[in-house]
Amino acid sequence: NAGVTQTPKFRVLKTGQSMTLLCAQDMNHEYMYWYRQDPGMGLRLIHYSVGEGTTAKGEVPDGYNVSRLKKQNFLLGLESAAPSQTSVYFCASSSGTSVGNEQFFGPGTRLTVL
């Protein structure tokens, strides 16, 4: 099992460009999450999904959109990138069957917006 994978690993964008980050999990997990991690800020939830076809906003959703068309994939989109979106993005998944279920994280995508 690959667990949680993220594509790409690194990306540099210019202000105003768009891109999509792909997260895939092979553990048949219902719940998936997108976080960003910035120095001194910790992990902050951007959007999440509790099942195929569902999405919801997290703590810092502005400037991002998501889609969960297939259970195993969770896409994070930046329509018009801004320097404030320079960050490391982590995707995570969990089975969601109980509140104590751990989240499994992908390796992260390091995004720089110039």
Place this chain on the structure above:
Amino acid sequence: GQNIDQPTEMTATEGAIVQINCTYQTSGFNGLFWYQQHAGEAPTFLSYNVLDGLEEKGRFSSFLSRSKGYSYLLLKELQMKDSASYLCAAPSYGGSQGNLIFGKGTKLSVKP
């Protein structure tokens, strides 16, 4: 509101014991998680406490006091590879969607 506090940095010596504290204020408490994150890597799960008391897993133990809104992670027989950030996290919204609120992390440096 929901808030999680933990020290920013700690330093300890190889072979020693270190305790990393975490205090939290959350609505609808549903347990507390600890994750480990090495520099440049993804967080990995260490422990989950929902009842008061100490849970031990090898060299790592985690303690919870719900009445005090307090938890700690205890690392024994420190090794150089334990140098990492340790993240305290609690379910938000009562845990119904599995969302976690993370503290900012404690960066532990283990010295020879």
